[in-house]
Structure formats: structure tokens, C-alpha cells
Amino acid sequence: MANELSREEYRKNKMAVMKQEEAVKEKNPKSRENKKKEQKTGKSKRRRFPIWLRLIVIIVLMVICLVVGAVIGYSVVGDGKAGDVFEKDTWTHISDLVSKDK
CATH class of the missing domain: 1.20.5 (Single alpha-helices involved in coiled-coils or other helix-helix interfaces)
Incomplete structure (x- = not known):
């Protein structure tokens, strides 16, 4: 009880x-x-700005930052032409310099 x-x-x-x-x-x-x-x-x-859209925006911003950084690095720091960053020969030359045997 x-x-x-x-x-x-x-x-x-x-x-x-x-x-x-x-x-x-x-x-x-x-x-x-x-x-x-x-x-x-x-x-x-509900979210106004969905997570999947946030991820896409972040990836796009990262690519933009990479391209802008390469242009600034090659044209300002390296004294080259800004348009040469987008050519394949430029990146072949850079990879040859990096992987050069000593």
C-alpha cells in the first residue's frame, strides 16, 4: 500500500x-x-539558407580565393602577367621548378 x-x-x-x-x-x-x-x-x-547551399557557397568562395591568390602571387609578387596564370604552360613550368632534381 x-x-x-x-x-x-x-x-x-x-x-x-x-x-x-x-x-x-x-x-x-x-x-x-x-x-x-x-x-x-x-x-x-525552417532554415532560410539551407546547409547544402551554405556548403556550395563556401566551396565557390574557396575557389575564388584560390584564383585571386594565384593571380596576385604570379602578377604582383612574381612580376608576371596576370593572364598567364590561366595557361597550362605556366603551371607546367612551375611544377618542373618544384620537382626539379638537385
């Missing part, structure tokens, strides 16, 4: 705590706004 009463009291206390938490959430204006938005749209919060 004692165990059953304690279980019943535990359940009542748990329900009381849950009701208090719900009351706190209702008082919070942000939670009310979120509930209203969900009720209007019928959907939960």
Missing part, C-alpha cells in the same frame, strides 16, 4: 510540475509568437 501511495503522489507531483512548465511557456512572449507562427503556417521553423 505504501508503495502505491508514493507512486500516486509521484505522478501527481510530476503532473503539477508539467502544468507549471506549460504556464511558464505561455507567459513567455516568444513561445507564444512561435506557436502562432506554427499554427498559421502549419510548419515548424
Whole structure:
């Protein structure tokens, strides 16, 4: 009997705590706004800028930075022409210089 009463009291206390938490959430204006938005749209919060699109943007920015860095390095630091960076002969010459036997 004692165990059953304690279980019943535990359940009542748990329900009381849950009701208090719900009351706190209702008082919070942000939670009310979120509930209203969900009720209007019928959907939960969605990302405006999806993760897959973020990854594509990052990859594109990395390629742009690589190209700009190569142009600046070859034309400003190396005193070459900026357009020569995009020629195959230039990169063949650079790889020959790097892999040259000593």
C-alpha cells in the first residue's frame, strides 16, 4: 500500500510540475509568437539558407580565393602577367621548378 501511495503522489507531483512548465511557456512572449507562427503556417521553423547551399557557397568562395591568390602571387609578387596564370604552360613550368632534381 505504501508503495502505491508514493507512486500516486509521484505522478501527481510530476503532473503539477508539467502544468507549471506549460504556464511558464505561455507567459513567455516568444513561445507564444512561435506557436502562432506554427499554427498559421502549419510548419515548424525552417532554415532560410539551407546547409547544402551554405556548403556550395563556401566551396565557390574557396575557389575564388584560390584564383585571386594565384593571380596576385604570379602578377604582383612574381612580376608576371596576370593572364598567364590561366595557361597550362605556366603551371607546367612551375611544377618542373618544384620537382626539379638537385
